[in-house]
Amino acid sequence: MDGEHPGTPPAFTTQWQEWLAESLLSGVAHDEIVTVMRQRGFTPEVARQLIATQEGATAFRVAHRLLGEHRKLRSLTDALSDQWSQSPQAKAVPVMDPPDPETFFEHFYFANRPVVVRGLVDRWPALHKWSPDYFVQEFGDAVIEISADRQGDPRFEENFLAHRREVTVREFVAHIMADEGNDRYVVARNQMLQRPVFRRLLDDIRHLPGFLAPVALGHAKLWFGPAGTVTPLHHDDSNILFVQIRGSKLVRLVEPHNLPCLYGDRSGRSPVDLGGVDLTRFPAMRDVPVTEATVRGGEALLLPLGWWHWVASLETSISLSFVGAFDLSGHSTSWRYA
Ligand SMILES: O=C(O)CCC(=O)C(=O)O
Structure with missing residues (x-):
């Protein structure tokens, strides 16, 4: 001009x-x-x-x-x-103990509020069986896909395909026992449980009447890695039941109405690091409340539709997520925004 x-x-x-x-x-x-x-x-x-x-x-x-x-x-x-x-729930995610489907749906799922549920998966053999050693013993020579060399690439999620590597379970476990950090992680998108050789692991998880539809079990997604993995801030388009089998994870959450302050892209990923927010780069984050939960082995966390979450593993960790397959008489809602 x-x-x-x-x-x-x-x-x-x-x-x-x-x-x-x-x-x-x-x-x-x-x-x-x-x-x-x-x-x-x-x-x-x-x-x-x-x-x-x-x-x-x-x-x-x-x-x-x-x-x-x-x-x-x-x-x-x-x-x-x-x-x-x-709300007091903006400070810390509430805990439900013992599990009760009516309260879960009425006060959390339909209210779009996260909750940690204790005791829900107590009867799952996976809780007592699954460990890095067990995976080596049962599947040591089997090949898995992992997400690797992530630490040097701030956009490792967007560049997911470039970070795929194939290793044996034995090699992977040896690496993660020797090195903590975000460089090697089996994430949901690596689809480990979809490989026929691992399907028998699904025998170690059980239907959760009143919570998950039976079909959900077949679609379980596995997360397996050392302490120090980080899944960057993003939202999903369905409700997720996130079950911690072993180890613990710190989950930081932001309520969906804060969407305009999160610098998200069209696919629901945000560059904001909830491990330590850079307010100079992301000033709109200044007043955004961040809620926190530590999810321990045997606990489940409802990640409600549209809630942004950032997940860091605090120990060697095995988790499962069940996406959009709740035990409802109606349908599982999903958010169509594209
Ligand atoms: O456990 C993780 O690292 C991430 C889990 C997650 O983001 C999800 O299940 O949507």
Whole structure:
């Protein structure tokens, strides 16, 4: 928009058109717009005429209406996240002990609130059998896919395909027992339990009547790694029951109404590191409440639909997640946003 010669009326370039549309849609007063345009060589009459033409254009009027709806929705999410921040549950995830399906659905699943459930999987043989040593003993020579060399790549999730490696269970366990950290991790997307050789592991988990639909068991997703793995902040599009089989994990959560402050991409990943938020890079995070839970072996955590979560393993860890397959008479809701 610079570089106009005094006395020569400037061209109303695409850049000017976008500036004008953006200023009007952001609510800048006409007089202020005219002042800026005058300083750049437009006469006040031409500036006012351009404003009138812009405001009369069909595309502008549609954008104005949609923006009004967007602002109203945004102010609602701001109000709801403010209200949530006053709840005691915003400080720490509540614990349900013993498990009770009615309370689980009524107070947590349908209320879209996370909860740690104790005692839910007490009867699963996996709790007592599964360990790195057990996996070596039973499947030592079997080949698995892992997510590797992650520490040097801040976008290792987006670049998932480039980080896939094949190793034997024996090699993997030897590595994770020797080295903590985020460099080697069997994640859900590696689909370990989908390989036929590992299917018999599913015999060690049991139907959870009232909580999970029987079909859920066949779709269990495995997470297996050393202390120090980190799954970066993201949200999923369904409710998840996350079951810790062995070891413990720290889970930090952000309530969905804070979505506009999380710098997320279209797929639901956020660059914000909840291990230590950089407020210079992400100032909108300043007032966002972060809720925390430590999930220990034998405990389950409801990760409700749309909740952002960041997960760090505190010890050698084996976990399972069950996505969107709850024992409901209706259907499991999912969030279609693409
Ligand atoms: O355990 C982890 O590292 C991540 C779990 C997770 O993000 C999920 O189940 O959605």
